[in-house]
Amino acid sequence: MGGSPPRCEGGFDVAAKKKATKKKAVRKKATKKKGDLVDSIEKELKDLSRDLERRLKPLQKQVGIAERKAGSATAKLLRQARAQLNKISIAGESDLKKFLRKQRRQISKGLSETEKAVRPKRKKKAGARKKVAAK
Numbered sequence: 001m002g003g004s005p006p007r008c009e010g011g012f013d014v015a016a017k018k019k020a021t022k023k024k025a026v027r028k029k030a031t032k033k034k035g036d037l038v039d040s041i042e043k044e045l046k047d048l049s050r051d052l053e054r055r056l057k058p059l060q061k062q063v064g065i066a067e068r069k070a071g072s073a074t075a076k077l078l079r080q081a082r083a084q085l086n087k088i089s090i091a092g093e094s095d096l097k098k099f100l101r102k103q104r105r106q107i108s109k110g111l112s113e114t115e116k117a118v119r120p121k122r123k124k125k126a127g128a129r130k131k132v133a134a135k
Contacts, residue, residue, distance in 0.1 A: 090096050
């Protein structure tokens, strides 16, 4: 008397059909949630990208200005050097040696100043604190 489970028009088991329909609905819901999550992430990334671009523009401007200033300063320095070289008159070997000594000192001094100007500034550290022993 066990009999067979009730059947639908197509000959399928009613319980199996209900189960399949439920699974399909759950899959659709999960797929929709994934799609919503992806859309949310894309929107968040676009907002972040716009924000970063907005923050970078002033920095890019500052870099461009600094590059132009450095180029101008270099060109000015070269013009001054050329003008000074055109003023030089060397009569003999002693004048040449004297000139070379002076120029070596000036070049060394100029390189040191340039190095100091280009070197990144260090943050000053607080002095080393002495540990006080508990008495």
